[in-house]
Amino acid sequence: MSVTIHSPLQQLKAPERASVWVKRDDMIDPYISGNKWRKLKYILEGALASGRRHLVTFGGAYSNHLVAVAAACARNGLRSTAFVRGEMAENEMLLLCRLYGMELRFTDRLGYKDKRGLFERHFGGDAEACFVDEGGAGMPAVLGCAELVTELPPDTRHLFCAAGTGTTAAGLLKGIRETGMDTLLHVVPVLKGGEFIRAEIARYTDGLDRLVLHTAYHFGGYARTSPELTQFIGRFAAAEGILTDPVYTGKLFFALEDLLSQGRFAADEKIVVVHTGGLLGIWGMKEKFSVL
């Protein structure tokens, strides 16, 4: 995937958000979206370099990661298989996976827990098969995400991102450390009890003194939402022309809006928000938008 990527910086329009720029990683690709593209970059390179032409991965039925792996494999001439958590299902995202030629194996929740075991049992004897953890977690993903920092304005004072596992955040912090930029990383966990993200990040990098966690914006937990959030997503899209999703980036921009309204940043401090993509998540929650 050694192609030039399209991820422009876009300044927000509303006067109260004038110090905010959005790093449009959602524009890299509609289906290998945002941070998933960066996380897969070195995983794909590693697989291709070692002659493993079949990626085997894991995810839920509404996983952006699965769609990204399916699309990236198809582009690079690789096979893909996914163990999908739970009962046989059909939805917009799994349809895309199948169109890209991914083989789906639905797996009950108990069996799904032992991912290495599943891989060994089904593909242990296949020298072409390459294990890719759920969400692509691991050092290659961290290194891919760290590269984003080199694309930022040098005077970025505050960098914002959403976190699920924290792998993307770890990469960004690592990038900040390595470039020596005077930037604080603000992370908005989308799960309840988001404090765990700190330990996840510490597995990959130091520099945790530059990390600020905002744990109050989970809206009840992973993939939970509220009318307040869906209404915000609609208002923000109409005002700025930027779509966000209810699982990750909607919560991120909501948090930013709330912190701005509290006057937490000086007017001359440049804020950059990473739009990590994931817009297919809107289709997983269509009915939640009926209040709009």
Ligand SMILES: *Cc1c(COP(=O)(O)O)cnc(C)c1O
């Ligand atoms: C997967 C995903 C994340 C979470 O990334 P982590 O590295 O697991 O923290 C954030 N935003 C979007 C849009 C995603 O699809």
